[in-house]
Amino acid sequence: MRVSHAGTVYDPAATSTAARPAGDRARRIYGPPLDAALVAASLVNVWANVDVEESLAMGCALLAAFALVLRRCLPLAAFLLTLPTALVTDAVWAALIALYTLSSVSRHRVLLGGCALAFSISSFLPWPWTDIDAAELSEAYSLVELTATLATAAAPVFLGQLVQARRELSQRLWEISRAREHEQLLMTQNVLAKERAQLAREMHDVVSHQVSLIAVQAGALQVGGSDPAARRTAATIRRLSTQTLDELRYMVSVLRDSGSRPTELTPQPSLADLHHLVDTSGIGAELDADLPDTLPPAVQRAVYRTVQEALTNVRKHAPGATARVHITCQDGIVDVTVTNTPPTRPALDLPSAHHGLAGLRQRAALLGGNVSCGPTPEGGYRLQVRLTAGSTA
Structure with a gap:
């Protein structure tokens, strides 16, 4: 052997x-x-x-x-x-x-x-x-x-x-x-391990450094700012930056450990985190969820990521809009619908690789579901994801 x-x-x-x-x-x-x-x-x-x-x-x-x-x-x-x-x-x-x-x-x-x-x-x-x-x-x-x-x-x-x-x-x-x-498989795994290590270094040296600067400057603005609204905004930026840093550090450790030992992407969000996600989304959002606590972890993560991606898109592409998150589970089908109103001011020109919806479609397909989205007659936008409640992928 x-x-x-x-x-x-x-x-x-x-x-x-x-x-x-x-x-x-x-x-x-x-x-x-x-x-x-x-x-x-x-x-x-x-x-x-x-x-x-x-x-x-x-x-x-x-x-x-x-x-x-x-x-x-x-x-x-x-x-x-x-x-x-x-x-x-x-x-x-x-x-x-x-x-x-x-x-x-x-x-x-x-x-x-x-x-x-x-x-x-x-x-x-x-x-x-x-x-x-x-x-x-x-x-x-x-x-x-x-x-x-x-x-x-x-x-x-x-x-x-x-x-x-x-x-x-x-x-x-x-x-x-x-x-x-088997030798070819080992060579492929070796190449992937090197690429993961390189990606981990880039994330640590570039992304983590820049997010750290954002958190530091937001903290300074929170302490030294005179406008209460600006200070609250700075506090939100600092909190989100700190949370992003924690997730980045964990992802870097996962990338470095890949191939050497099994890793679990923990902690993973669940349905219990939805209210906190909506409350800290930075927009006026309403949550209407009626889901059992017995859903498989994979389905719970998919629901959370769907709401997270939808609220992020509302914040980026529809400034000033409000959103409504409606989630139901009937006959073994989980239905997640996020609808937002028309924006009240022009959207900022932010960089985007358009991977969000593609990732949602892939996640839904793995769970036996589908994604549909499009504008509403009122000028807003609606995102709907349907998942199979019994899926464990």
Whole structure:
């Protein structure tokens, strides 16, 4: 087992075992019909080569045929049970099939060679061995027949070894492919970690610095200002700047920790924070919410972010307007509607990347909802978001 630099564990043994279920399923599906077909073929071979009246030969042949049922779980035992039929009969299909199966799963070359030799001897020499006459044997059995018998025994051994090598090669290629995919994933994660670290530095060095200056100057204006309205405005700017700094610092820590350990974006807003959000929005806003407290946290965050984005847009694009926030939950659907009146003064030219509504649409889509927005007949604007109450994304 190896541990990567990004903390991801990579175990080659795990990838090896991960490739086996497909083969196991294939063996479970096709194994029994194939075994039945091989037993049937061996019985046909017995019927063609063994006389029914020869009880010993018939018993050994039938034992060999039905022993093929054990060839997957006990290949060596299956071959040993088929060996007597090669000794007393010419029905050797079962023995050859069992020898092939043993060769396809065993790496023991000496064992395979001994099994092939045992089959050759059993098939070549006549039975019973006590009646063998050397002179008759040399006349009846030639070198050609001996060579053919050895070749017959060697063929299933070599074929089984070839199948085993091919299976192992396919497995190895699959493992190499998985290892390369894992390596590519680690490289991608490494690049992303570097980009997050760079983004965290930029946020800390540039954004946090500028927001800190805003908070300091707002605090000075709050203390030294003579106009009560200006002082209240400065207090609001200072409070919002301080809150933004806290969120920025936390986001910087999240970006720096990404990829090294799990992080939770906490604290996250909930429905309990809606009243505070509306009261501190800086505009005249009315909240009408009728929601259960049992909504999933993801839905509660989506509702909060929707109201936050809508009130921010009202403050930026409709100065002097008032807003009404209406939230209901019926039949498992959460409906958030934010409507504002027409602006009473020109809007300030503020920079915007237009990511707010796009982010709301993405968040709503993840929760099985949708977003609709547009101007009202009175000259205001309405934003409506519908979410599925049971979503947990």
